[in-house]
Amino acid sequence: MSSEKVDVRDTDFPTRDLPIMDLGPLLAGDTNAVKLLSEKWRESCEGLGFMCLTNHGINQEAMDNMENEVIRFHEQPDEYKLSIKVNEHQRGYIPTKAMMLKHSTYEEHTKLDTVECLVLATDYPEDHPMVKAGKQFYTQNPWPKDLPGFREGVETYWSGIINLCKNLLPVWTEALDVPDGFFDPHFSELYSYFRLAKYPKVDFVEEKEFGLGAHADTGFMTILPLAREPGLQVLGTDGVWFWPNIPKGALILNIGQFLERWTNERFRATPHRVLPPRKNDRYSIACFVNTSLDTVAKEIPSCVSKENPMKYPEESYWDFYKWYLGQTYTHYGKVNAKSED
Numbered sequence: 001m002s003s004e005k006v007d008v009r010d011t012d013f014p015t016r017d018l019p020i021m022d023l024g025p026l027l028a029g030d031t032n033a034v035k036l037l038s039e040k041w042r043e044s045c046e047g048l049g050f051m052c053l054t055n056h057g058i059n060q061e062a063m064d065n066m067e068n069e070v071i072r073f074h075e076q077p078d079e080y081k082l083s084i085k086v087n088e089h090q091r092g093y094i095p096t097k098a099m100m101l102k103h104s105t106y107e108e109h110t111k112l113d114t115v116e117c118l119v120l121a122t123d124y125p126e127d128h129p130m131v132k133a134g135k136q137f138y139t140q141n142p143w144p145k146d147l148p149g150f151r152e153g154v155e156t157y158w159s160g161i162i163n164l165c166k167n168l169l170p171v172w173t174e175a176l177d178v179p180d181g182f183f184d185p186h187f188s189e190l191y192s193y194f195r196l197a198k199y200p201k202v203d204f205v206e207e208k209e210f211g212l213g214a215h216a217d218t219g220f221m222t223i224l225p226l227a228r229e230p231g232l233q234v235l236g237t238d239g240v241w242f243w244p245n246i247p248k249g250a251l252i253l254n255i256g257q258f259l260e261r262w263t264n265e266r267f268r269a270t271p272h273r274v275l276p277p278r279k280n281d282r283y284s285i286a287c288f289v290n291t292s293l294d295t296v297a298k299e300i301p302s303c304v305s306k307e308n309p310m311k312y313p314e315e316s317y318w319d320f321y322k323w324y325l326g327q328t329y330t331h332y333g334k335v336n337a338k339s340e341d
Contacts, residue, residue, distance in 0.1 A: 228282070
C-alpha cells in the first residue's frame with residue numbers, strides 16, 4: 001500500500017448547481033415579484049441555504065474593479081498592512097495564520113488558516129451614543145492611507161450591495177410569513193462588515209489544511225461574487241462537500257447563523273470552506289449584511305410550534321457576534337476554547 005500523501009484538492013469533489021434567483025422583476029418594481037420569488041427563496045433557505053442572484057444590478061465591471069482594489073491593498077508591504085492591524089472592534093488587517101475555527105461542528109480544524117484579510121465595518125458617527133460609551137464594535141474604520149481612490153471605490157461598491165440587500169427584505173418577509181415591514185426596523189441601523197481577503201497559493205495542501213476552515217457565517221446574509229480562482233466549497237444537506245457552479249456575473253447569497261437561530265433552524269446557515277488556490281493567489285470580496293447590533297432574535301410564529309419549541313434563548317446580534325469572534329481569532333486569545341453550540 002502506498003504511503004504517498006495526496007493533495008486534498010485532487011479529491012474527486014462533485015460540482016453542483018445552486019438555486020438561481022432572478023431579481024430582474026423585483027428590482028423593476030413588478031408587484032407580483034415578491035410573492036413569486038419568495039416561494040423558491042423559502043425552498044432554498046429551508047434546504048441548501050446557498051443561492052445565486054442574477055439580474056441583481058451590480059455589473060461585472062464594478063465587481064472586477066472592487067477585486068482590483070483588494071489586490072492593490074494586498075500588494076502593499078507587510079509593514080504597511082500591519083500599521084492598521086485588527087483591533088478589538090474587529091476592524092483592520094488580519095495577517096495569515098491568525099484564525100482557526102475551533103468551535104466548528106462541521107469538521108475538525110487542527111491548523112491555522114492561510115487567509116489574510118482587511119476587515120471593514122459600518123462607520124458610526126462620533127456622536128453616536130454607543131461610540132461615546134466606548135461599546136465594542138461601535139466605532140470607525142482604520143482606512144488605509146496613501147491609496148488614492150481606495151476608500152471611495154470600496155464605499156461605492158459596498159453601498160450598492162447594502163442597497164440590494166435592503167431591496168430583498170420584502171422577500172425574506174414573505175418567505176417567513178411575517179407581517180409586511182417586519183425586518184425594516186431591524187435594518188434601519190444595520191451592521192455590515194466587508195472582508196477583503198487574499199488566499200495565498202499553496203503548492204501542496206495537506207489534510208485539514210484550509211484557506212478558510214469549514215464554518216457558517218455569523219449574521220443574516222452574505223453576498224459575494226465568484227472569485228477568479230477556485231476555492232469555495234459548500235457542504236450539501238447530504239454531508240458531501242462540493243464545488244458550486246456559479247453563472248458568470250451572478251452573486252452568491254448565503255445565510256448566517258443569527259438568522260438560522262432566529263428562524264429556529266427553519267432556514268439553514270450553510271457550512272462552507274475555502275481550499276487554498278494552486279495556480280494563483282485568490283482574492284475574495286464578501287459583504288456581510290446584518291441587522292443592527294442591538295437586534296434581539298425572538299420567536300417567529302411561523303418557525304415554532306408546540307412540537308417544535310424555540311431552541312435558542314433570546315440573544316442580540318452583538319452578543320452572538322462577540323461570542324463567535326472570541327472562539328475564532330487568535331487576537332481574542334480564545335481559539336483553544338471548545339463550545340457545544
